[in-house]
Amino acid sequence: MTDAVFYCFKQAEDYFSRTFSYPTVTFRRSGRNAGTAFLQQNRLNFHPILYRENTSAFLDDVVPHEVSHLLVWTLFGRVQPHGKEWQSMMIDVFGRKPDATHQFDIKGVTRTFEYHCNCDTYALSIRRHNNILRGAQYRCKKCSALLQMA
Numbered sequence: 001m002t003d004a005v006f007y008c009f010k011q012a013e014d015y016f017s018r019t020f021s022y023p024t025v026t027f028r029r030s031g032r033n034a035g036t037a038f039l040q041q042n043r044l045n046f047h048p049i050l051y052r053e054n055t056s057a058f059l060d061d062v063v064p065h066e067v068s069h070l071l072v073w074t075l076f077g078r079v080q081p082h083g084k085e086w087q088s089m090m091i092d093v094f095g096r097k098p099d100a101t102h103q104f105d106i107k108g109v110t111r112t113f114e115y116h117c118n119c120d121t122y123a124l125s126i127r128r129h130n131n132i133l134r135g136a137q138y139r140c141k142k143c144s145a146l147l148q149m150a
Helices: 002-016 048-053 055-076 084-093 126-133
Strands: 024-027 035-038 043-046 112-116 121-125
Touching: 002 055, 002 084, 035 055, 043 048, 043 055, 048 055, 055 084, 112 126, 121 126
Parallel strands: 024 043
Antiparallel strands: 035 043, 112 121
């Protein structure tokens, strides 16, 4: 994976005729995100389970996607995350379709918690569940009742 990141940076260096600071690469579970670019830290994180289950798509699409975020940050500063600069990077530098989201099966990597209200049952993410444990409250948009753990 790290080789794929460095290869993308080399492609960008050839395209722009300049050097870039190579990022730190980490592998940590990150919910539904296949990859995340931490712009100010110059760090890329990849979801190890999604990578293992979708290696080819990761190398072809996720790595250039995340590298493009870092390169756009370096070249243009704060812009829309999947805006014209990022799309151009994906197309012109990496020859990839600029898809903002992946289509990987995430059933095996996401953990949800069942909550209910007066009219329905909801599967809340671990983030929302943890927020509730810390005192947050969520209401049903249909019946306005507080969601309670099932």
